Amino acid sequence: xxxxxxxxxxxxxxxxxxxxxxxxxxxxxxxxxxxxxxxxxxxxxxxxxxxxxxxxxxxxxxxxxxxxxxxxxxxxxxxxxxxxxxxxxxxxxxxxxxxxxxxxxxxxxxxxxxxxxxxxxxxxxxxxxxxxxxxxxxxxxxxxxxxxxxxxxxxxxxxxxxxxxxxxxxxxxxxxxxxxxxxxxxxxxxxxxxxxxxxxxxxxxxxxxxxxxxxxxxxxxxxxxxxxxxxxxxxxxxxxxxxxxxxxxxxxxxxxxxxxxxxxxxxxxxxxxxxxxxxxxxxxxxxxxxxxxxxxxxxxxxx
Amino acid sequence: xxxxxxxxxxxxxxxxxxxxxxxxxxxxxxxxxxxxxxxxxxxxxxxxxxxxxxxxxxxxxxxxxxxxxxxxxxxxxxxxxxxxxxxxxxxxxxxxxxxxxxxxxxxxxxxxxxxxxxxxxxxxxxxxxxxxxxxxxxxxxxxxxxxxxxxxxxxxxxxxxxxxxxxxxxxxxxxxxxxxxxxxxxxxxxx
Numbered sequence: 001x002x003x004x005x006x007x008x009x010x011x012x013x014x015x016x017x018x019x020x021x022x023x024x025x026x027x028x029x030x031x032x033x034x035x036x037x038x039x040x041x042x043x044x045x046x047x048x049x050x051x052x053x054x055x056x057x058x059x060x061x062x063x064x065x066x067x068x069x070x071x072x073x074x075x076x077x078x079x080x081x082x083x084x085x086x087x088x089x090x091x092x093x094x095x096x097x098x099x100x101x102x103x104x105x106x107x108x109x110x111x112x113x114x115x116x117x118x119x120x121x122x123x124x125x126x127x128x129x130x131x132x133x134x135x136x137x138x139x140x141x142x143x144x145x146x147x148x149x150x151x152x153x154x155x156x157x158x159x160x161x162x163x164x165x166x167x168x169x170x171x172x173x174x175x176x177x178x179x180x181x182x183x184x185x186x187x188x189x190x191x192x193x194x195x196x197x198x199x200x201x202x203x204x205x206x207x208x209x210x211x212x213x214x215x216x217x218x219x220x221x222x223x224x225x226x227x228x229x230x231x232x233x234x235x236x237x238x239x240x241x242x243x244x245x246x247x248x249x250x251x252x253x254x255x256x257x258x259x260x261x262x263x264x265x266x267x268x269x270x271x272x273x274x275x276x277x278x279x280x281x282x283x284x285x286x287x288x289x290x291x292x293x294x295x296x297x298x299x300x301x302x303x
Numbered sequence: 304x305x306x307x308x309x310x311x312x313x314x315x316x317x318x319x320x321x322x323x324x325x326x327x328x329x330x331x332x333x334x335x336x337x338x339x340x341x342x343x344x345x346x347x348x349x350x351x352x353x354x355x356x357x358x359x360x361x362x363x364x365x366x367x368x369x370x371x372x373x374x375x376x377x378x379x380x381x382x383x384x385x386x387x388x389x390x391x392x393x394x395x396x397x398x399x400x401x402x403x404x405x406x407x408x409x410x411x412x413x414x415x416x417x418x419x420x421x422x423x424x425x426x427x428x429x430x431x432x433x434x435x436x437x438x439x440x441x442x443x444x445x446x447x448x449x450x451x452x453x454x455x456x457x458x459x460x461x462x463x464x465x466x467x468x469x470x471x472x473x474x475x476x477x478x479x480x481x482x483x484x485x486x487x488x489x490x491x492x493x494x
Contacts (some may be wrong), residue, residue: 037374038374038432040431041376043395045393045396045400045427045430050428052400052404053424053428056407056419060417063410102414106422112430113429116437118433120432120433121430122431299317
């Protein structure tokens, strides 16, 4: 037992063990079923599967989002409609049907397979084991951030704006997780840490200094001059950057990256939605960074 | 679709080549179902629902056939040996992936079928699975299931004793004070 943890009562611990056992057995079945119907395929085929997976999972989730408000409007119209109103029983069934999160289910399966020990990341080329390990480390950070956000979504509450921020950031993290695992060369541990810090401050409400210590993220994702960055980070250690500036750096970095051979449209779309959800917190520094990046791209200067 | 099946698929897949006409029939019957419901008839609505369930089952069966074709990779159909055989196998797998994606694009497909396809794609896009290791997942997950995500799951050595693990036996966790594995919750834990 942990030294400071309260010792549970015997009955409570037994019930908890039974619940955990059932939960873990369900995880076992999914992992075993996946392992029973899988085969090793070459890297180009994996890239094809990854590209289709990202595009279609994102598309299916967007279809769900589009249908949900239409069903609500149909329900409201049906109640006040004059003639030819849709069947109220069908409307009730549609509204009561749980909304399927396809991208979330895929991300959850990926997490289970990673934790099972029976799955090995197979998207890195031969001789790039270090790249694969770095990608797995970045993915672990993203999974931790996702777990907290999903717990908060499940708990519910908050204003509609907060819910929108939560959904936008969750969607972005899920896509980034798939991109990181599907293309280990594009994995960026600093970017994952920055997103973790943003989530801790903007969503969880932690103090910036505490979040910076916990996340261990850097202020930027570019690695040009390490010594200069260390001096800057040392000077800014007492005052970490505003969480919105960190988020803007992350979003700009995601927009600037070359996602090939994976599709970039879903990630760009998620970045746009995240920007809209967090736009009310935009700072002067964030606007300057955005304008500078746009100006450099127009001038054809690549950083 | 029929031409694609002739080129890439086996005879057992050709029975699904008439998916378009079945779709039309399903649409006609769904329209009939709506009219009957408006008129207050319940029997036509039940028939439409039954037809929809049959179509969903057929679609699931088609997805299974496509997954089998992917897993086989052309090996079952007397393909040529060497590079030509491998190329034919990869071509069949690519065709199977594209067909699975076409299933996802059908709005009438049930969510469960779509989810099955996405999971199949995710497994083959990212991981190489060890079936033998997956059979031992039950014992291993008992330890790793509650690990905080910041820790490496390899630290806890309870996985080294899969045969001895059981809810009645004493479980010893050596993962360190921060380990939150199931063993910690047991009153028999000796950590």
